[in-house]
Amino acid sequence: MDELDSQPGQPRGCTHRPRFRTMAHQQTSPRSVELEFGGPLGTAAMLLLLPVVLFHLLLTCHSGPCSLLNLPSELPPTSAFWSPWALLLLLLWLGLQATLYLLPMGKVSEGRMLRDKSHLQYPINGFRCLGLTALLVGLGLAGGLPLGSLSELLLPLASAATAIAFILSLLLYLKSFTAPPSALAPGGNSGNIIYDFFLGRELNPRFGSFDLKYFCELRPGMIGWALINLALLLQEAERQGGWPSLAMGLVNAFQLVYVVDALWNEEAILTTMDIIHDGFGFMLAFGDLAWVPFIYSLQAQFLLNHPQSLELPVAGAICLLFAIGYFIFRGANTQKNTFRRDPTDPSVAGLETIPTATGRRLLVSGWWGMVRHPNYLGDLIMALAWSLPCGVTHLLPYFYVVYFTILLVHREDRDERQCLQKYGLAWREYCARVPYRIVPYVY
DSSP: OOSOOEETTEEOOOOSSOOOOOOTTOOSOOOOOSOOTTHHHHHHHHHHHHHHHHHHHHHHHTSSSOOTTSOOSSOOOGGGGOOHHHHHHHHHHHHHHHHHHHSOOSEEEEOOOOTTSOOOEEEEOHHHHHHHHHHHHHHHHHTTOOGGGGGGGHHHHHHHHHHHHHHHHHHHHHHGGGSOGGGBOSSSOSSOHHHHHHHOSBSSOEETTEEHHHHHHHIIIIIHHHHHHHHHHHHHHHHTTSOOOHHHHHHHHHHHHHHHHHHHTGGGGGGSHHHHTOOOSHHHHHIIIIIHHHHTTHHHHHHHHSOOOOOHHHHHHHHHHHHHHHHHHHHHHHHHHHHHHOTTSTTTTTSOEEEOTTSOEEEOSGGGGTOSOHHHHHHHHHHHHTTGGGOSSOSGGGHHHHHHHHHHHHHHHHHHHHHHHHHTHHHHHHHHHSOOSSSTTTO
């Protein structure tokens, strides 16, 4: 259940990760005692494995057999992994998105109250930044910009993004020692260098009004994902003599809808665990800058190198599946966000709730009376829908579905434990009323 409890005038909620318990009046940040991801050893392993998995998937996607269980028969030379032009291109991309972020357009929203009782201000202009980026890309294409050639730079771009993520994480870790104790993240202040480097010590690292974590959360990686997809589509169209395949078109369309939805509803991330609980360390920096644009675009990369034919009836069925997933995903999230913001809103005022000892209420009807995480269900259906155009002969296009399923099951398990601890008997009643976690009658 994703932050569904609320009380008039003060939306609150459960969290995906267990929170370190602190007194509301504390102005310091105690040591983190509930370590995640296997503690220092687990995070050390992830520091090494995440980049390895990234490059293994990229190399596999561009190989002939495209087998996840085997290394490509011919590895490219080491020079293929690095290019100063790719680094410069990535830095220019980050600079462009940072410039757009700073433009005074759109409203400014207030974040959750911090430990020192202050509130940070966040510009809600991500959708406008996407629109301006699309305009600039369109003008570039009209002027002859060879965007399709971007597909040939994915390896060096991924290397540059990984290097920037490591360097940024190191700088953030060092910067955190200049921050007041009240500015440290509850989960990344263990005292272990590797663990804190991975999770991030400082909660909201900023330079003036520029919030590094908030900026990276949706802007360069998510918009970059859509741009890489477009480049792959253009490259395929060039190879095929002018038009992309139906499969490539569907993958681009589905994933663009997902990106647009995220940026249109940007304000909703201010109540997510990434913003209110997690520090900004390697986990988020690598995820935002490297994992999202290069792993989430695997379906389009696969189709460029392994074209698939798609019949219209099959395409129609896939579109219907995506529409169902999006309907569940957006309906559940809209209901959740409305209930957080104003429980008396007419669209949610009639929904049934369960009172808790904290004074808050648990939503137990509507989407959230169907399963405890309906938004996860919609997310997984959409992920399956944008993988199906790649056919069923290879596992690689379905890596995202498998990875995301594991991630969401892990998240909901932590959420269950946190909510049981937080709400006790009320949470047990909710679980009895809504027995299924993600998939009705299955799980």
